[in-house]
Amino acid sequence: MRDAAERRVKAVQDDPKTLVSTGWLARHLDDPDMRVLDASWYLPDKGRDPRTEYDAAHIPGARFFDLDDISDARSELPHMAPPVEKFMSRMRAMGVGDGHQVVVYDTAGLYSAARVWWLFRLMGKDDVAVLDGGFPKWQAEARPVEDLPPVPRDRHMTARRQNYLVKDVTQVAAAAKLGDTEILDARPPERFRGEAEEPRPGLRAGHVPGSRNVPFQALLNGDGTMKDAPGLRVAFEAAGVDLSRPAITTCGSGVTAAILNLALERLGKTDHALYDGSWAEWGQFATLPVATGED
Structure with missing residues (x-):
């Protein structure tokens, strides 16, 4: 009975379009069309070099x-979404292309990987x-790790930008003024x-x-995994979020905001977008209004 129940939980959790378990990846790691990406990234004040860590050990x-x-x-803002042509070129060179199932991870647990998941979705790639x-x-x-990078074989990729998944500062300002959209900030409460x-x-x-304020940590369990659907719903509702309304996510520079997008997608919500410039953009312009406290 217990084994059957665990299998049912796994069947609910594993979704190759949103989130998969380590067990699922282990079973599919050798699939010919599987591509795994290490998307680790840290703020400069963390003192960690994700590329060096990748070189030392990564998933095979x-x-x-x-x-x-x-x-x-072309943008002075940090890691803004690339043009479609650049994304396709980089992915082809990495051997990632059409027909591949992509799994993204990071060395924090669940942090910057969601940003790359969102980027692929922005480029029209759902797998x-x-x-x-x-x-x-x-x-x-x-589970196995290695310290040698793979030798990629060029793979053709086509991409088509899905503009509804991203918002710019003008669109966010309009949404804030009209009050018809939930703007969700993933930063820690003290920064919010x-x-x-x-x-x-x-x-x-x-x-x-x-x-x-929906701090991204509120959507995670203690082991860095994402909460199940009921837990995610509780976290959003505890922050006063009306899940029936469209949502725009934001954070410091558009990285952890994507964790909120991933969580919303896990709840079956599709009318959500990410403010790419986030606070790195909004916070620098004196002409844009800023609120403090609990608002």
């Missing part, structure tokens, strides 16, 4: 996805999932309230007026 066959490199070099619990869970289960300085210099403290 994983390619390293550099968030700062695979971005829009992509985040590894639940990431590399820490994979290692804790004594304006009580802590931003890690990037020169930014004002606070949040977009009318937005709600």
Whole structure:
């Protein structure tokens, strides 16, 4: 009875379009059309080099996805979504293309991997999932790792940008003024309230007026895995979020906001987008209103 119940839980959890378990990836790791990406990324003040960590140990066959490199070099904002042509070119060179199932992980558990999941979705690619619990869970289960990068074979990729999945500052300002959309901020509460300085210099403290604080950690279990659907729903509702309304997610620079998008997708909600510039953009313009406290 217990084994059957566990299998039912796994069947509900594993979804190759959103989130998969370490067990699911282990079973499919050698599939010819499986591509695994290490999308680890950290704020500069963390003192960690994700590329060096990748070189030391990664899931067998994983390619390293550099968030700062695979971005829009024309923008002064950090790791903005790249042009379609650049994304396709980088993926082809990494041997990632049409017909592949992509699984993305990071070395924090569930942090920057969701951003790459969102990027693939933005480019019209749906066969992509985040590894639940990431590399820490994979290692804790004594699963295999290697320190040599794979030798990629060029694979054709086609992409078509899905503009409804991303919002710019003008669209977010309009949504905040109209109040017809839930703006969800994934930053820690003290940053949302304006009580802590931003890690990037020169930014004002606070949040977009009318937005709600849903710290991304509230969507995770203690082991870094994502909460189940009832737990996610409770977390959003505890923050005062009306899940029947469209949603725009935001954070410091558009990375952890994607965890909220992933969680919303897990709840079957599809009318959500990500504010790519996030607070790195909003916080630098004196002409944009800023709220502090609990708003």
